[in-house]
Amino acid sequence: xxxxxxxxxxxxxxxxxxxxxxxxxxxxxxxxxxxxxxxxxxxxxxxxxxxxxxxxxxxxxxxxxxxxxxxxxxxxxxxxxxxxxxxxxxxxxxxxxxxxxxxxxxxxxxxxxxxxxxxxxxxxxxxxxxxxxxxxxxxxxxxxxxxxxxxxxxxxxxxxxxxxxxxxxxxxxxxxxxxxxxxxxxxxxxxxxxxxxxxxxxxxxxxxxxxxxxxxxxxxxxxxxxxxxxxxxxxxxxxxxxxxxxxxxxxxxxxxxxxxxxxxxxxxxxxxxxxxxxxxxxxxxxxxxxxxxxxxxxx
Numbered sequence: 001x002x003x004x005x006x007x008x009x010x011x012x013x014x015x016x017x018x019x020x021x022x023x024x025x026x027x028x029x030x031x032x033x034x035x036x037x038x039x040x041x042x043x044x045x046x047x048x049x050x051x052x053x054x055x056x057x058x059x060x061x062x063x064x065x066x067x068x069x070x071x072x073x074x075x076x077x078x079x080x081x082x083x084x085x086x087x088x089x090x091x092x093x094x095x096x097x098x099x100x101x102x103x104x105x106x107x108x109x110x111x112x113x114x115x116x117x118x119x120x121x122x123x124x125x126x127x128x129x130x131x132x133x134x135x136x137x138x139x140x141x142x143x144x145x146x147x148x149x150x151x152x153x154x155x156x157x158x159x160x161x162x163x164x165x166x167x168x169x170x171x172x173x174x175x176x177x178x179x180x181x182x183x184x185x186x187x188x189x190x191x192x193x194x195x196x197x198x199x200x201x202x203x204x205x206x207x208x209x210x211x212x213x214x215x216x217x218x219x220x221x222x223x224x225x226x227x228x229x230x231x232x233x234x235x236x237x238x239x240x241x242x243x244x245x246x247x248x249x250x251x252x253x254x255x256x257x258x259x260x261x262x263x264x265x266x267x268x269x270x271x272x273x274x275x276x277x278x279x280x281x282x283x284x285x286x287x288x289x290x291x292x293x294x295x296x297x298x299x
Contacts, residue, residue, distance in 0.1 A: 006246070007255035010141045011089050011116060012195045012202075021191040023066075028187060030179045033137055036289035037167050038067060040282050045074035048131075048293060051280070052163045055128020056083040060117050061138045066097075071133065071165075072105060083109045083126040087117050118146070121153045129161040137169040137289070140224070140260040151274035155296060164276060164294045171261040172288055174218040181216035181225050181259070189214035192227050192256055204240035211235055215253070224260040228253040264290065272297070 013022070026034035054075055059068055068086075075081035084101065088094050094112040101110050111124060123130060132154065142150060154164065181188055192214040196207040212229040219226050231248040238245050248254075268278045271294055280293040 004252070005255065006253075008195060008199075010257045011118075012198050013191065013257070014089050015194070015198050015201075018191060018194050018198065021187060021194060024187050025183070025191060028183045028185065030183045031188075032176070032180060032288055033169055034067065036284040036286065037135060037137075037291065038070070039284040040289065040291040041067065041070040044280075044282050044291065045070045046077075047280075048165065049074040049078040049080070051293065052131045053078070053080050053129055054131035054163070055080050056085060056124070056126025056130045057081060058085045058087070058123055058126075058130055058132045060087055060132070060134045061089075061136065067135055068133065069104075071131075072101075072108070075131075076105065076108070080128060081108065082128065083111060083124075085111050085113065085124040085126060087113045087115050087124075089114065089116055118142075118150065121150070121157060123157050123162075129163065130159070131163050131165060132158065133165040135165070135167040135291075137167050137259070139166060140169055140262070141258060142260070143258070147270060148274065151271060151276065155275040158296050160296060162296065163279075166271075166292050166294065168262045168267055168290045168292070169259070170283070170288060170290055171223055171263055174220070176288075177218055177225055177261065178216065181227060182214075186214075188216065188227075192216075192229060195256055196229070199239070203242055206238050208235065208237075212254075222260070223263075224258050226255060227257040227259070229256055230254075262290070267292075 025031050048071065057071060057075060072084060086094060086097065091114045094114060098110050098112045123132065139147060193209050193212060196209045196212060199205045200207055211232050213232060215228045215230055217226055231250060231252045234250045235248050236245060237248065264281060271278055275297050276294040277297040278292050278294045282291045283289060
């Protein structure tokens with residue numbers, strides 16, 4: 001963050017307010033990703049349950065676990081699931097989701113963990129094969145190098161009969177993508193600017209939130225959406241906890257999130273390189289979003 005061009009890791013988004021705003025984003029008409037992924041899960045969850053026979057469902061970036069209930073229902077119906085282990089950086093989201101799941105699935109053991117799985121990837125132990133889910137196209141927030149490291153680290157801790165369920169948003173009309181991250185109600189803008197509230201609280205900073213504006217652009221060369229915060233004026237920001245002073249010029253931008261969009265061949269190639277065999281590839285009816293099921297390739 002100190003040297004221009006400045007950037008922030010997306011994990012700073014997800015305090016309690018950030019999690020609420022993201023849940024609101026998933027219901028926006030412009031934001032198709034959640035609906036597309038739900039469509040695939042509704043159609044394929046039974047097959048996923050049959051193909052994995054998972055006794056444990058581990059979910060990275062679980063958040064509210066709302067989208068996961070289709071999987072939980074299918075695995076429960078199949079009679080294999082004993083443990084649901086959600087992992088997330090947001091304690092409040094995990095606590096709220098955990099209470100609801102314990103109420104709605106009284107026979108299911110729920111073991112939530114507050115963790116930054118990007119820095120330390122450890123899979124919870126559980127009964128039977130583990131199904132590791134990483135939904136919502138959060139993988140798109142990773143740079144190519146971070147994706148490579150993440151896939152390799154995950155493969156290293158997976159057992160022979162474990163499986164990996166990955167959600168990935170696909171390359172499409174840039175206008176559709178831009179609208180998904182620049183919604184008419186300004187919810188995404190509020191979500192983006194909320195990161196400054198988090199920095200003010202967690203790092204004893206003095207960002208003037210109203211002195212920044214949201215922008216989301218399509219980077220055609222890298223096939224990704226980039227979210228930026230642009231300074232409305234020249235300003236000085238102090239982060240007391242880091243003993244750091246930042247100078248922003250009028251119009252200077254700070255990158256807050258990338259959201260890579262994928263093509264089938266290149267994503268499968270990345271997983272193959274890390275030691276995964278992609279066994280299933282499904283899309284929604286409009287072919288906007290993909291859900292794939294992979295397994296260790298036996299190396």
